[in-house]
Amino acid sequence: MARDPDDDALSWGDENDPTYVAAHPAALDEDDLEEDIPVVDPFSSAALAPPLPPQAPAPDASVAPASASIRETQQAPDAHSASPESTVGVPERQASDAHGASPESTVGVPEQQAPDAHDASPSSTVGAPQRGRDAAAPAPAPSTSAARRSAEPANSYPKVADRATAGTGTGSYAASTNASSAMDDTDAAAEHELADAERETQQLGSAALITFSIIGGIFLLYTVGWLVTFIRNPVDPSGLAGIVQNAQGILAIAAPALWFIVTLLVAARRKVSVRIVWLAIGIAVLLPWPFLTGY
């Protein structure tokens, strides 16, 4: 990107700059300190870092032309690192992370070694209005690193955590890493819940559905058989024995339906084959033997 030498954004970045912060040399970027970036998220990890001194207008436009020419080769838009902490406020460098810290981008720029996407320095939280425009623009020079990162999976939390631990040693890095670990735990639990839910709501195949239908029909025939047996052998309901006998007859009528429903309910999370085995056991156990023998 062609830079105007009079661009005030390029006039920041040395000790003469009133906004220069020596505590975070690797994380600061002169381009982050633009004037038209008013919003700082107080809930971000950057709140743990020292506050940014008040910005002042650019004193000199010819301070850092060399570093600006080097930074022009670092434009590598990364869609994976589009988190607010990582990308906002990096207008030209476009959220170059540890993966993006390719040799061509770090050699000769010692204060920009391993710029971190989770860097919590004040500069990383300062937004830039031209950020979206630059993110949409294609990466000109380091196309190989950009392509490599674009081929990475979308969920790269461990890599983000590794990058955070490999960065400069500030307390905000520990906080961001702990938050990343907690996020990983939450993601793992959510994935397990999702897998369980998918297993529960998994649609039955045609073969399983037909098998269940056939078995259900057999159980329906069993119900009819037990009903006929109950009608064929009336029991005097007087006395405890008669009550128990009637109760047994009614339970026998309901037994096939109970077995079928309870099997499908209790074994809903199990495999279809397991359910079919249990239904087959029910077919063997609940056979209406009195109906078949006539007694």
Place this chain on the structure above:
Amino acid sequence: MTSASAAPSADSLPAPRPIKHVRGRAGWIVAVVFAFLYALAAFQGLSNFIGLTQSFSTVGVVMPGNALIALIGLIAAPILVFALVLWGTRRARTVSAVLVYLVGFAVVAVITLDLQSLYRSIVPFIIPV
């Protein structure tokens, strides 16, 4: 390197294992309540066994072996089914255990009617006491 480097990454964390349910107080209450029902069925089989053996001994007739097995089965079936259900619901939730106990009791009724029909097929008469 900061203390954050000691924090384990997501790859090193073990996957959360599913929690194994054990039978709680409610589960044991359900088991005891259904134990009385199953015991009632076993007591019915026991009363049949005692009454019929006494009837056969009264008239001086030896009970057939198959009929004796059927009567013993009437006693053993509720006990065996209850034991199986109690073992099968050791890690089940209380609601599932109630359903399984209910199905087991229905199975006991089915087995009882099966054995009674078997006995009637073996001994197709009623001995007057």
